[in-house]
Amino acid sequence: xxxxxxxxxxxxxxxxxxxxxxxxxxxxxxxxxxxxxxxxxxxxxxxxxxxxxxxxxxxxxxxxxxxxxxxxxxxxxxxxxxxxxxxxxxxxxxxxxxxxxxxxxxxxxxxxxxxxxxxxxxxxxxxxxxxxxxxxxxxxxxxxxxxxxxxxxxxxxxxxxxxxxxxxxxxxxxxxxxxxxxxxxxxxxxxxxxxxxxxxxxxxxxxxxxxxxxxxxxxxxxxxxxxxxxxxxxxxxxxxxxxxxxxxxxxxxxxxxxxxxxxxxxxxxxxxxxxxxxxxxxxxxxxxxxxxxxxxxxxxxxxxxxxxxxxxxxxxxxxxxxxxxxxxxxxxxxxxxxxxxxxxxxxxxxxxxxxxxxxxxxxxxxxxxxxxxxxxxxxxxxxxxxxxxxxxxxxxxxxxxxxxxxxxxxxxxxxxxxxxxxxxxxxxxxxxxxxxxxxxxxxxx
Numbered sequence: 001x002x003x004x005x006x007x008x009x010x011x012x013x014x015x016x017x018x019x020x021x022x023x024x025x026x027x028x029x030x031x032x033x034x035x036x037x038x039x040x041x042x043x044x045x046x047x048x049x050x051x052x053x054x055x056x057x058x059x060x061x062x063x064x065x066x067x068x069x070x071x072x073x074x075x076x077x078x079x080x081x082x083x084x085x086x087x088x089x090x091x092x093x094x095x096x097x098x099x100x101x102x103x104x105x106x107x108x109x110x111x112x113x114x115x116x117x118x119x120x121x122x123x124x125x126x127x128x129x130x131x132x133x134x135x136x137x138x139x140x141x142x143x144x145x146x147x148x149x150x151x152x153x154x155x156x157x158x159x160x161x162x163x164x165x166x167x168x169x170x171x172x173x174x175x176x177x178x179x180x181x182x183x184x185x186x187x188x189x190x191x192x193x194x195x196x197x198x199x200x201x202x203x204x205x206x207x208x209x210x211x212x213x214x215x216x217x218x219x220x221x222x223x224x225x226x227x228x229x230x231x232x233x234x235x236x237x238x239x240x241x242x243x244x245x246x247x248x249x250x251x252x253x254x255x256x257x258x259x260x261x262x263x264x265x266x267x268x269x270x271x272x273x274x275x276x277x278x279x280x281x282x283x284x285x286x287x288x289x290x291x292x293x294x295x296x297x298x299x300x301x302x303x304x305x306x307x308x309x310x311x312x313x314x315x316x317x318x319x320x321x322x323x324x325x326x327x328x329x330x331x332x333x334x335x336x337x338x339x340x341x342x343x344x345x346x347x348x349x350x351x352x353x354x355x356x357x358x359x360x361x362x363x364x365x366x367x368x369x370x371x372x373x374x375x376x377x378x379x380x381x382x383x384x385x386x387x388x389x390x391x392x393x394x395x396x397x398x399x400x401x402x403x404x405x406x407x408x409x410x411x412x413x414x415x416x417x418x419x420x421x422x423x424x425x426x427x428x429x430x431x432x433x434x435x436x437x438x439x440x441x442x443x444x445x
Contacts, residue, residue, distance in 0.1 A: 076131050076430060079400050082407035083426045084131055087124050088143060090419065095146035096121035099172055099417030100408075113417075117168045118154050118182035121147055122189040123423035129189070130430040134196035148193065148206070151186055155209040163220040163227060165213065172417050176368065178234035180227055180241075187213045187244030192435060194251060214248060217241065218256045225266030226282070235270075235282035236371050239293035242267065243375075246300035247435070250307055260304060267297025268341055276348040284368075287352065288361040292372035295349045298342045299379035305335045349376065350387050353394075365402055366411035370424035373399075377431040392431065399425050 076084070091097060096116025125147040128140050135145040154166045165183045173181050190210040197203045222228050226238055242263040249255040270279045271294045280290025312335070315328035352358045353376070361369040373395050380388040403409055408418045409425040427434075 077396075079403055080131065080426055080429045083403070083409070083422050083429075084127060084140075084407075086407035086422055087127060087419070087426075088140065091124075091143060091147065092116050095148075095150035097124045097147075097419045100419040100422075112168075112171055115168060116150060117171050117173075118151055118166045119171065119173045119185045120417065120419040120423070121151055122182070122185035123420055123427070125151070126189050126192065127423045127426040127430070129192050130427060130433045132433075134193065135202070136196060136198040145198070148189075148197075151189065152205060152209045154182075155186060155212060156205075158212075160212070160215075161219070163216050165216070173367065173420050174231065176232045177371070178227070178231035178237035181231075181237040183213055183216065184237050184240040184244055187217075187248065188240060191244060191247040191251060210248065210253065214245070214253060214255060217245065218259045221259055221262060223262070225262035225264075233282065233284040233286065233289050233368055235280070235293040236289055236368060236375075238263075238266070238282065239296045239375050240371075242297040243300050243378075246304045249304050260301065263297060264301035264338070267294045267301065268338070270294035271298070271341065271345045271348070273341055273344040276344070276351070278348070284362075286361050286368070287358050288372045289368060291349050291352055291358075292375040295345050296375035296379045298338070298345055299382055302339060302342050303382065305338060309335060346380075346383055346387075350380075350391075353391060359398075362413055364412045365409075365421075366413040366416065367420045367424060368411075370399075370409065370411075370421055370428060373428045374424055374431070377428050378434050381431060381434065382436060395428060399429060 075081070087097070090100060092114060094116045096118070097120045098114045098116055099112055099120050125144055128138075128144050128147075131140070132138050133140040133144050135141060135148050138144070158165045158167075163180045163183055165186055168182075169179070187210065190206060190213070193206060194210075195203060197206055217227070220227055226234070227241060231237070242260075245255055245260050245263060249260060270281060270290060271277075272279065278287065278290040278294050280287060283290035283293065309332070312328045312332050316325055316332060319325040319328060361372060377388075377392060377395065380391050399409070403425070407422075409421040410416060410418055411421045
């Protein structure tokens, strides 16, 4: 049985070596969709959704969580709009996305080009969500609804014990950053969709799918904070896992506190504060990957810690027993130490980002680079506005310069599939629309 669980119900999301070589799920909500666009992927424009639900029961109201504040009213950039149009044209009839065309010379990937998988689909859907659409509203509501139907259906069909959420195996993303990347990317998506489904029943299904993933992650985490997922650079998917766990806890999900602590300790051990260097275990010897994953993991954990601080301060002063007051003070000491380590890591990553060779990662663009840029962008945005602005200006210029004429982005090593590369590049370009954790109080405070 898990003990010490984190429940932060009142947190509101307001929005960073060598390279080696299913059937459609049941719908999440009833909807009639007008189809249009390309043969391989059609934009779904919702004409009508299921009839309004009856007045929710008391039990049902907890699944109608108010959605995160949406995004700035300003339109996305021309580059982002072009990339979204490319994703729109490549949604599959199942509602998901395959990995898409790969760079010449990779070999073997074309067989899965048009086979939907959860990781590519989740990242593509996140791009549409950040651009302002949900399953029930926005210019691409139908696209998002159909995609969520696919992702949630895959999760529901998966077993209870393993960490897999799909039976699709052998994708390029799995081979490069870990076989459980589908699980972690799905959690990132579902965290941002809470309360946005067309009705109470659909929100309940979304909640249950998210709870199933959290239970799988708690059950399968290793003692060192990893999930033993294999791959060329599995640290990158572990950073996605840490982000998903912390965002779920920040939003009120019942997450095992020790699971989060192990993930945070893993991120901390990858940074050496005295030298300002990053160890990079599981990062294929690429400094960018190791720095991005460690910095991101510590940043996400810090937001979760911040949410606990008011309650811990209350317990430290007024817990009914000396043991309770002492335990709260110890945790507050841990918080201060963790914050100091994060500040050192922040300074170190900013210094490294000034080195073009560090920013190049493996040496040329791949999905790993784009994902690293995303982890760095979102972590910097949670801290110094000046550091964030400087980096965002630079990385935006970099990505705009390598966008394909058709609006997509292509990797040139390892993760080369256009879907993952395009989706992650778009998320970097729209990083200012990512949720930030704005904490208020703990559940029960």
